[in-house]
Amino acid sequence: MANGSRQAAWEFFGAELKRRREEAGMTQSALGTLVFVSGGYIGQFEQAIRKPQLDVAQRIDQVLQTGGIFERMCRKLIDDNRYADYFAAVVELEAQATRICEFAPTLIPGLLQTAEYARAVTVAANPFVTDAYVEDIVTARLERSGILKDATRPEYWVVLHENVLYIPVGGPATMAQQLDQVATLMRERQVLVMLLPYEAGAHAAMLGALKLMDFEDAPPTAYTETSFSGTLLDDPAVVKRAQRAYDLLRGAALSPKVSLALIESAAEDYRRCASTT
Template identity: 70%
Template sequence: MANGSRQAAWEFFGTELKRRREDAGITQVELGSRVFVSGGYIGQFEQAIRKPQLDVAQRIDGVLQTDGIFERLCRKLIDDKRYADYFAEVLELERQATAISEFEPSVVPGLLQTPAYVRALTLATHPFAADEFIEDRVAARVERAQILDDATRPVYWVIVHETVLRIPVGGSHVAAQALDHMADLAGARKVVLQVLPFSAGAPANNGSLRLMQFEEAPPVAYTETSFSGTLIDDPAMVKRAQRAYDLLRGAALSPEASLALVRSAAEDFRRCTPTT
């Protein structure tokens, strides 16, 4: 579903929510208190400014006795076939987060990838894929990254292992462009970027880790391997994940030193690129 079509569908969700709520004679504040969010959040759902999490949509159905319509709409809207099933809910949470903290040990984080970098990663895992399949993946990743241009963009903190700066994904030219892009976003203050150097030794977390915080919902963590992902909402486990991230942050280079290293690595790749 294209971004414009998805937004139109969320606007329908909001319009239908407002109609059903008013038909039930319930104010935004009353509905919010009964589904454990603020009345202001209900108003933002109705205006399609924010999107409810699946469990909130389920509670709305229960209060308004709408026979699961909002749950079904929500499930439909978070179902994006361009992504693995296990990532669908994470994708929607990402759009709602007020803060995202991410650690990537081997590749440039998805929100910071260039189209050419996405294309190279996709080809590496799907070497026999049709062009349409590959370009769908590229378009989806570019669409995801638009949250960094939104006025309500989340506070975004990224730590990458130095390995990310040394693997020539797509060749030296593509890798250099990817690092330049990551550095430019950090320079534009759209992301706080740190590098965990080889000299730091063993990392506090071996796989990719993402922590997401929300205005009126508990934080969650997400871990991912090549073929699966796990969304963690248990408070004790989220706390452990946060502790691991704090250790990573403490061992990483400062943002200033990290930016210098990223730009230096990009220049190293450029020196490896043949001239024509």
């Protein structure tokens, strides 16, 4: 489903939610209380600013006695095989965030990936899929990165483990191009990148990737990911712990200036290697 048609469908979801809520004689706050979100969240659902998770849609159906219509619409709208089920909501939230803070222990984050790097990562994880499937995944990943070019782009902080520089995804030419892109984005001040060096030893988020997202009119969220699954967290106490872990990572990381020099040096090493093969 194209981005425009998906947005139109979410707008229909919101309009239908508003209509059914008003027919039931309920305020946004009253409905929010019954489905365990704030009234402001209900308002954001109705305006298609924020997309409800499936369990919230199910509770709305129960409270408004709508026969499962919101669950069915929600399932249809999040049924995009370019994203894993556990990641679809994260993609929606990235586009609404005012700040994104990310830790990447092994790979360049998706928002910073070049097409060739994304293609190599996708094939490595899915060695038996068709070329068409691979290109769908790559296209979706590049579409996500469009938020960094938007005038209202979020602040984007990234801590990369030094591992990321030395895992040769796609070969030397792909790595050189990828690291050049990261360096360019850093110099253009579209992203602030810091390297966590091997010398930092054990660190606060060494079990997997971490993404924190802040919003204008909604509580912050955290997303953690391992090889086969991810978890979107919105419990305030848990998000606070994740934020503290990220603060510790930044405290152990190299400065942006030193990090940029190391990224550019690694890119040059890959470029020399590519020219001799």
